[in-house]
Amino acid sequence: MSAITYKPIGVVHSPFKEPKNVPIQAAASKDTKGTIEVNPEYVEGLKDLEGFSHIILLYHFSSVTGYSLTVKPFLDDKLRGVFATRSPSRPNPIGISIVRLTKIENNILHIQNLDIVDGTPLLDIKPYVPKFDCRRTTEIGWLKSKISKLAKTKS
Amino acid sequence: MSAITYKPIGVVHSPFKEPKNVPIQAAASKDTKGTIEVNPEYVEGLKDLEGFSHIILLYHFSSVTGYSLTVKPFLDDKLRGVFATRSPSRPNPIGISIVRLTKIENNILHIQNLDIVDGTPLLDIKPYVPKFDCRRTTEIGWLKSKISKLAKTKS
Numbered sequence: 446m447s448a449i450t451y452k453p454i455g456v457v458h459s460p461f462k463e464p465k466n467v468p469i470q471a472a473a474s475k476d477t478k479g480t481i482e483v484n485p486e487y488v489e490g491l492k493d494l495e496g497f498s499h500i501i502l503l504y505h506f507s508s509v510t511g512y513s514l515t516v517k518p519f520l521d522d523k524l525r526g527v528f529a530t531r532s533p534s535r536p537n538p539i540g541i542s543i544v545r546l547t548k549i550e551n552n553i554l555h556i557q558n559l560d561i562v563d564g565t566p567l568l569d570i571k572p573y574v575p576k577f578d579c580r581r582t583t584e585i586g587w588l589k590s591k592i593s594k595l596a597k598t599k600s
Numbered sequence: 601m602s603a604i605t606y607k608p609i610g611v612v613h614s615p616f617k618e619p620k621n622v623p624i625q626a627a628a629s630k631d632t633k634g635t636i637e638v639n640p641e642y643v644e645g646l647k648d649l650e651g652f653s654h655i656i657l658l659y660h661f662s663s664v665t666g667y668s669l670t671v672k673p674f675l676d677d678k679l680r681g682v683f684a685t686r687s688p689s690r691p692n693p694i695g696i697s698i699v700r701l702t703k704i705e706n707n708i709l710h711i712q713n714l715d716i717v718d719g720t721p722l723l724d725i726k727p728y729v730p731k732f733d734c735r736r737t738t739e740i741g742w743l744k745s746k747i748s749k750l751a752k753t754k755s
Binding site: 454470472487515592 | 626658733
């Protein structure tokens with residue numbers, strides 16, 4: 446299958462200057478504020494976004510080099526298949542975070558619940574819609590006995 | 601910012617042979633079954649995934665050419681900023697679907713709630729975890745008055 450090339454649409458500005466001590470999920474990062482700087486050429490695409498309280502960010506884990514098919518997740522001490530984890534060390538290192546959108550000023554999005562490293566290239570922004578994006582399930586595999594550690598665990 | 605290149609990790613096999621009459625969200629596609637064929641080189645990364653009832657698929661909207669910064673969503677008749685919609689016609693045409701995982705046989709994932717066109721290149725698989733991925737919000741912008749049409753609307 447042929448390669449797919451994307452061009453970042455912007456960059457994440459965050460208080461986390463390196464991939465250490467970062468909350469391991471946006472859901473565990475209640476207070477961290479940051480901004481998204483969208484390249485001016487895409488500003489028209491932000492129309493109507495401000496009505497959404499939460500947005501989905503897709504971004505490139507730019508500080509990751511290479512990948513492993515089995516990884517030790519932050520929440521566990523056993524090797525797990527990388528696709529059964531949210532580890533950044535994946536074949537295509539695309540990250541996904543759901544963050545709170547508080548304000549848009551021209552090409553700058555003000556956000557909260559940030560778990561992304563400063564300088565991360567942004568690939569896409571989508572509106573978060575519970576009816577599309579929420580599933581009720583309790584079947585969460587190996588994470589079941591580990592999830593209670595989420596709030597206390599950092600990268 | 602420099603270009604980012606990804607290599608598909610597999611392909612989606614679906615009863616939807618073209619991007620017409622496809623449910624516009626996985627949440628509205630309760631019964632549609634399909635499979636994901638993961639390239640054999642990545643099979644080791646699927647370890648531990650079978651314990652999760654739902655998975656997040658990231659894929660490339662390969663049938664889309666070009667993009668628009670404002671689009672008319674399937675659920676609306678007004679032009680909206682593309683980043684305030686889930687339209688495939690986006691600068692980086694990355695799609696996201698949450699589907700039900702029913703079985704894994706070697707490199708084949710059996711899934712339900714499919715809203716993806718046959719032959720779509722797959723970029724990533726992540727486990728769906730409500731604690732990471734569910735947000736309670738009622739602020740869904742322009743979609744608020746349109747969401748009730750979801751189940752009846754197709755592409």
